Amino acid sequence: MNDIKFTDILKANQLSLDKFKGSKVYKVKVLTNITCNQLAEALKFNLYETGLCCTVDFGDYDNIIQDSATCDGYDLVIIHYDLITVLDKKSKFIEDFSDVEIKSFCESINNDVDFILANLKNAPLVLFDSFNGDYIYCNSLISSSIYRISSNLNSHLFAINSSNLHVVDTSEIIKNVGLNSAIDLKLFTLSKTLYTFKFWMEYSNAIRPLICKINGKLKKAVIFDCDNTLWKGILGEDGED
DSSP states (O other), X not given: OTTOOHHHHHHHHHHHHHHTTTSOEEEEEEEESSOOTHHHHHHHHHHHTTTOEXXXXXXXXXXXXXXXXXXXXXXXXXXXXXXXXXXXXXXXXXGGOOHHHHHHHHHHHHHHHHHHHHHXXXXXXXXXXXXXXXXXXXXXXXXXXXXXXXXXXHHHHHXXXXXXXXXXXXXXXXXXXXXXXXXXXXHXXXXXXXXXXXXXXXXXXXXXXXXXXXXXXXXXXXXXXXXXXXXXXXXXXXXXX
């Protein structure tokens, strides 16, 4: 499935849409500060395969906080709050941030996360993508500030105790796909589209079991780590698949 072309997905989704006419629709809303339109087709393709009809709507670009207050009626809200867009607005290079500036930066984003999730407290299901900075800056000789920032933000995110919240570990998805196959920085410069279609297919495949389980489309059990993070494996009746 990883090698399937985007054009083939579009054709398959159109055929499935015709088949699902009149079916109950699972409504998904995506709030993000990058461009990720390919996620819609990847997610629909994965869910159509399980017999679940869905629609995917997007909030306004880089308007997550405001749009989080307008998600009534959606069955699933996906939050993708990417660090690269935030850092693009900074005039100072991330590695030149002082300890005080790093602390302030993290507090600001953590406050945003709390506000977003407070707005979505009544949503049936919220998937919040973990923070990742592997592609932003890497130095093999010294520890990068971006790792400190990502670690701080993820520690805060994973510690949130909310019955409707699950964290998607994007670092594992990138690891499965490969960094060079998951990220396209040139395309981000042109259109703010950071992740490849291959990444979004892997992402959709990773979250599909949880969505299917909630909708009664999966007989096997979805397994989570103790911190409520999505784990890719599925435990069947005869052990791990």
